[in-house]
Amino acid sequence: xxxxxxxxxxxxxxxxxxxxxxxxxxxxxxxxxxxxxxxxxxxxxxxxxxxxxxxxxxxxxxxxxxxxxxxxxxxxxxxx
Numbered sequence: 001x002x003x004x005x006x007x008x009x010x011x012x013x014x015x016x017x018x019x020x021x022x023x024x025x026x027x028x029x030x031x032x033x034x035x036x037x038x039x040x041x042x043x044x045x046x047x048x049x050x051x052x053x054x055x056x057x058x059x060x061x062x063x064x065x066x067x068x069x070x071x072x073x074x075x076x077x078x079x080x
Contacts, residue, residue, distance in 0.1 A: 006036035018051035
């Protein structure tokens with residue numbers, strides 16, 4: 001199903017990125033979802049939240065990468 005009509009982003013694309021450990025902001029940057037009219041933002045955020053709940057390891061990896069990036073002044077060299 002198309003979630004973002006403006007950028008033609010599907011629920012499968014959002015789910016795939018979320019299961020890879022990406023958060024909403026990263027997915028928004030990567031796919032452009034919710035960057036035009038914004039009507040899809042709630043649905044896209046809900047999809048990411050559902051995936052993070054279903055894949056807590058990916059969500060944890062994402063949180064630790066972000067924390068590491070903050071500790072490194074914005075660029076993380078130790079997350080692999």
